[in-house]
Amino acid sequence: MKYLKLLSIILVLSFVISCNNNIEQTKQSQQPDAVVYSDKPFVQEYHDAYIISDNKGDNEVRNIAVDNASNVWIATASGMFCKSKDSREWKPVITGEDRGPAYSVRVINNGDIVMGTWNGVYRYSNNKLSKEEGVKQPVSVICANENEVYALGPLGIWQANGTRWDYQDYKIARSVRDAITDGKGSLWVATDAGVYLCNKGTSTLFQNTDELITCYASALSFAPGNEIWAGVMGGVSIRKENKLVKNLTTKEGIPSIFVNSVSQSPDGVMWIGTGVGVVRFEKDGSHSLRFSKRWLTDNHVNDVAFDKEGNAWVATSNGVSAIKRKIITLAEKQHYFYNELMTKHIREPWICGNLRLEVPGDTSTWRNSDDDNDGEYTGGYLAMESFRYAVTKDEDALIKARKAFGFLTKLREVTGTEDLFARTIVPVDWKHVHDPNRTYTEQQLADAAVRDPRFKPVEERWRKTTDGKWLWKGDTSSDEMCGHMMSYFFFYEYAAQPEDQAKIRSHVAGIMDAMIKNDYNLVDIDGKHTRWGVWSSSQLNGDPDWSSEKFLNSFELLAFLKFAAGITGEEKYEKEYQRLINEENYLKNASLLNKKNPAWQIYFDLTMEGYLFPILLKYEKNPELKAFYEDLAEEWMSKQTAGENLINNLAYTICMGKKVNVEQTINFLKDTPLDLVDWRIDHTLREDVQIVRTPIFEEVQISALPLPSERATVRWDKNPWAATSGNPAQVREPVFWLWPYWMARYLGIIEN
Known part of the structure; x- marks a missing residue:
């Protein structure tokens, strides 16, 4: 004990210097x-995906609008479509010989829908579709505000005057990409030559780099504060009173230099459609990105429109994505x-696990699935139910926690040996399992030995239980052990009743007795340690190939023994704990836990520490050792100032x-x-x-x-x-x- 006390004091003192700065950083984030x-209540967004049809051209959605009745209109590479509010079916709007590429659609002030297409302008009014005369085809842009409606294309600009369209003689580039009007005679047009301001028969071009990021302008929108946001190649140029105010580039959060659209939501948030999703800029300057199939049918966003509820309807190159909102x-x-x-x-028999999808992304095709870490993840579920019970005292939570614990104990029973618990079990008739049984050729074994001398070839991972009902998976790993012990601790302390605690004590003691017998390794059916179930000093301290695991595994084993000693009161576990500290340098190993060589660092280790710190700091009564673990915990948390891991935070x-x-x-x-x-x-x-x-x-x-x-x-x-x-x-x-x-x-x- 004198040696232990001296060692502990030395280690604690060494931490004062090394941890001081880190601890201060942690305190600042507390x-x-x-x-x-x-x-x-807060706003919860969710994605509702719409595929127009099996035709590729139908799904290339170029422009989108939502009318006053919440019907959604889209201009696609193959024509115009509309979906009524409560339907998922998209119906063609223009049919027959007139059907063809469409470019733009807008809802104008009187509720009419005006469309720009390959062969001119169409209007949908009072449930009737008509083609407008007086505009030269094609029409690539429709813009409207108040009582002003414009149609633009490579052959010119026309303004609606009732049912007549009057040609506007503005000299601008023919590469028209977008346009907006203030409803008071001013028209802004985005082109490949820059942005034009057209008013009273004259046009002014903005294209220099002190006016726009680049002259390739693709999108325009009004914004709060009388600003105009111009989407250009390179980002967004924010203009006010015909002057450049600010540029938003990839440095400010634009995910791609290719900006395709700019839209203002009803609550003043600016949505920027790009080649890599849509980014939203709040009024306070903060921004968030929506990309990937989680949010969009395709990352290439062409346009965004909004309905009365504030839901965003996003036109992509492969369908429509509704990013909807609910209050929750x-x-x-x-x-x-x-x-x-x-x-x-x-x-x-009460396994918490992920699902596999027979068709990726299609949740209607879900099936239950096994995972290497079913034990660990069910352990997380057991911890969750334990805290649910601690908060609510709901008997349902206790019943389910007991079922989860029952599964974890069953993992040991099915192996038929005291030395090992299984990774998971599946019904014997399952045809699909991960890591199925296999064989190795001599050449494969040679390759594996060269890559990693610690490699253990396991040909029979799955074995049938003696009752013939299950297949159990062996070669259990150290992270499974951590997950089990973590869950037993939380169950024991926060939910278990006296009869449950007795079962936990017996189960944990059985596991640790086998560990002691097997020199602190998990021993598989073949009599050898599993691939990763190694805590033995002969390997951690004596084999250089196990150096990468030495620090975490030493910490883990100290926690396992302290837990067994703490709940059973049996002196043998405390003696082994002290022996590993005094004779095998496990405490010294643990002191370097967060100072490992960069080549040995993996994120996973931080989580394993989070599993076990509560155990050590609950049951360690020695003041010097407790201070040591507290400093180690401060150092651990100081490496997580972003607060990214909630389990570790808590x-x-x-x-x-x-x-x-x-x-x-x-x-x-x-x-x-x-x-x-x-x-x-x-x-x-x-x-x-x-x-x-x-x-x-x-x-x-x-x-x-x-x-x-x-x-x-x-x-x-x-x-x-x-x-x-x-x-x-x-x-x-x-x-x-x-x-x-x-x-x-x-x-x-x-x-x-």
């Missing part, structure tokens, strides 16, 4: 304990996600008693989409972010942390800065949201 979010509270969002979880994501609050990253936590819960499909997200398409190698050197990431609505469906052990991620053939379970929601409720961060 919120006062009094900070509470009172749950109130976090409690209501919780109810939605919990219903999705219970109706789809829980499979027998685990820190649980074990340190201080609220941290509260604003980020609430914003995440609000911004997370309702859509759980793991859509492919490719940030490398964007020009408003840079490709970087930080915070994880090995991975390709982007420079700015994407909002939850801008990234793939969340898993807390995945890197949120990843440049590319997502698999649209799967649907993630919503525990990633429900778990921190109920933790935040328990901690008083959210007041219902």
Whole structure:
């Protein structure tokens, strides 16, 4: 004990210097304990996708408008279409020989719909379609304001005068892309030569770089404050009183230099359609991006229109996307996600997992699926139900927590050995499993050994249970162990009744007894340790090829033993804990947990730490060691100043008693989409972010942390800065949201 005390003091003192700056950064991001979010309604966006038909030309939507009855009109490469308010069917508007390419559609002041097409102007009025005379075809742009209506094309400009169209003799470039009018005689026209202001028979051209970013102008819109926003190649030039006020480029959040449209929403938000989605600029200058299949049928946005409810109708190169709005509270969002979880994501015998889609992106084709980490992720579900019970005392939460715990204990029973618990189980008649049994050739084994000398060839991962009902998956990993122990801790402390606690104590003791017997490794059916289930000192301290795992795995094993000692009161676990510190340097190893060589750093490790810090800081009674773990936790949190990981934010609050990253936590819960499909997200398409190698050197990431609505469906052990991620053939379970929601409720961060 003297050695332990001396070592602990040395380690703690060494932390004073190394952690001081980091701790100060953490303190700056902490919120006062009094900070509470009172749950109130907010706007929740969601995507409703429309494909016009099986014809490619029909789906190339160039322009869009919503009339006073909320019918949606679109101009496409193959013609004009309309969808009535309560229908999903798109009907052709112009038929027969007159059907052909359409370019523009606008709702004018009297409610008529005016269309610009390959062969002229059409008007839909009082349920009748008519072709207008006096305008030379083709007509590529219709613009209207108040009582002024203009039709423009490569052969000129015409202004409506009742049912007559009068030619306007303005000398401008023929490459007309867009136009707006103030309704008072002034007409602005976007062309490949720049922006023209036409008024009283004269035209003034703006094209120099002190007037526009570039002269390739594609879009125009009025904006709040009497501004005109001009979409050009390179971004948006904001003009007022015929002077350049400001440029918005990729540096300010425009995701592509190719701007196709600019539209003002009813609440004054500016929507910029680009080749990489649509970006919205709020009045305060903040912006958000909508791109990928989560939000759009295609990233190439050509136009945006709005209905009376404020929903945005987005014309893309492959259909129409309605980005709709509903008013919701976090409690209501919780109810939605919990219903999705219970109706789809829980499979027998109470496994919480993702879904596979037989047709990627098509949620009607969902099927239950297995995952390597079904144990860990069901552990997260068990933690969630434990906090739900702690907050509500709802017997339903306790019943379901017991079912989840029952599954986790069953994973050990099905193996037929005390030395191992399975990764997962599936019904014996399942035809589709991940990592099916296979064989290796000698050549493949040689290649694998060269790539990674630690590689363990496992040909029989799936085995049938003795009762013949299940297939169980072996080769269980260290992250599964962390997930199990984390969930047992939260269940034990926040929901379990005395009879449940007795079962937890027995189960944890059985696992740790087997670990001690097997020199702290998970031993598979073949009598050898699993691929990643290694905590033995002979490997962590004695094998240089295991150096990358030494720091985290030492920390993990100390937490496992401290948990077993804390809940069982059995001295043997505490003795082993002390021995690993005194004789095997596990505490010293753990002290370097957040100072690893850059080549060994993975984001996943931060989450594993978050799983286990609450255990160590709950049960460690030695003041020096507790101070050591507290400093280690401060250092860990100092590396997460962006507040990107809610489980870590809240685990820190649980074990340190201080609220941290509260604003980020609430914003995440609000911004997370309702859509759980793991859509492919490719940030490398964007020009408003840079490709970087930080915070994880090995991975390709982007420079700015994407909002939850801008990234793939969340898993807390995945890197949120990843440049590319997502698999649209799967649907993630919503525990990633429900778990921190109920933790935040328990901690008083959210007041219902």
